[in-house]
Amino acid sequence: MVNSVMAYIPFVFPHAAALGNTITLPSNSKSHGQFVEKSDVKNIFSEKSGQKIPKETIYKQANPTPDIKRIFIQQVDQIIWRYKLSADTLNISTSDNISEVQVFDIILKPECEAINELVLSTLDKTILTSIYFRLFYTNTHRMKMQCAMADKRVNKRSDEQMVVRDYFISPKIDIQFNLELNLPYMSESQKLPVVIDMTGLHKELLRSLLEQPALNDETLEEQLDRIATLKKLNNNSAKIQSAISKEKQFNRKVQLNKMLNQIKKQIKALSG
Template sequence: MSRALFAYPKQAQFGRVLPKNKIYEHTSPSPALKALFVQQIDQIVWQYKLAPETINLPAKPAVPEIQIFDITLKTAELDHDVLRCIDKAIPFPIIFQLSHDNRIQTIATYKRPSEADNNKWVIDGYFADDWQPIETPRQPLPVALDLQGLYEQLLRRLLPLPPREQEALKNHVERLAQWHGKHNEYQKLQAKLNKEKQFNRKVEINAQLRRLKTELEQLS
């Protein structure tokens, strides 16, 4: 069973096809980005609307509603700039369900109102579950007191590092970004070590690798 595939309530079903040009109207994408939409996306369906009137959970300023978008892909890959463009066009948090070749993947970013300007949304990097067979059983929605609590639980299922006790979602996401940065650094150093011929340089690189490994363990 997937950690991030949920059985959304029937009463929350919206089920409307979202034409690509409606997204373009709100974001003015470049010709290159429009080309990606055409090459990679077959159809976008605004599948569910999780809101006070559909699932009886109160809204919060940061999460007035949660939208579930189903995207049928033409290719196995989807450029995150395409998702970012859709996120910019829709002023609510979105959970995307991508489908291609009888498989499904859940992906989302931690989307929240900007502290500097409440009319703007902050969009970070994207977190994804593994691809699953389309017939994978879905879980019931997590129990939550409000839409913000529900959104945080849906999003945390996509984060590869477990939360620390009482850790806010914002801190969890920031820690994950630090972990990714250190992990990339570690991999580059490892590649450098494999090519290095000088003994002294090898000793130096090994010391750096040990330090990074400790830091990665602390962030995990």
């Protein structure tokens, strides 16, 4: 589900939550093109390298089908575990239902124009904590970034299995990207919201990607349910419109139009 309504400004994550070794930047660093200023790296993106996760490691844990493995090979260049957002690294309170949020950078191959959600769901079903994805499209003529996160929860039947309900993905934004160091430069970013615990952080991260803003006093769960209902209604609306365009009988067209108008009223009521 792609956010096409609200402008998206990516988050910058704190250095204390970064993983990996410190990167030594070249002395001729520039803030545009292939390199990033040292000051920009510290303020906009951690100068730590993150921890690379080999695709083979994912294959061993997820046991993907041949088709899913083929998608990984075709689309994914690198997977980097970049940040661990936790009570310790952010100096906030713990939560029983949200222990950590991992930030994964997925560096996509230049020919990849749109990530297949099976890549994200394979990672989400393998890793039990929540994951905030940053997707980097590395075609040198139009380097872009998207952010994505799932409505994800533990399976009620098994604490060791995750259920992924839906994905919420930001629009693509233009970035500068250091292909050698895998460091992006974002012209506009925002700090993480001030929250008291991990549940609050998870809510704000996910809500930043939702195309329908929350209604007054609406909980995150209510908002997600409303968005899921809207998605179904919009799909039904598209099917009925297609049926109307193909229908030749006048009486049947009248019935379909009545159904379509009822769905449109429901969509309007739920859109707030």
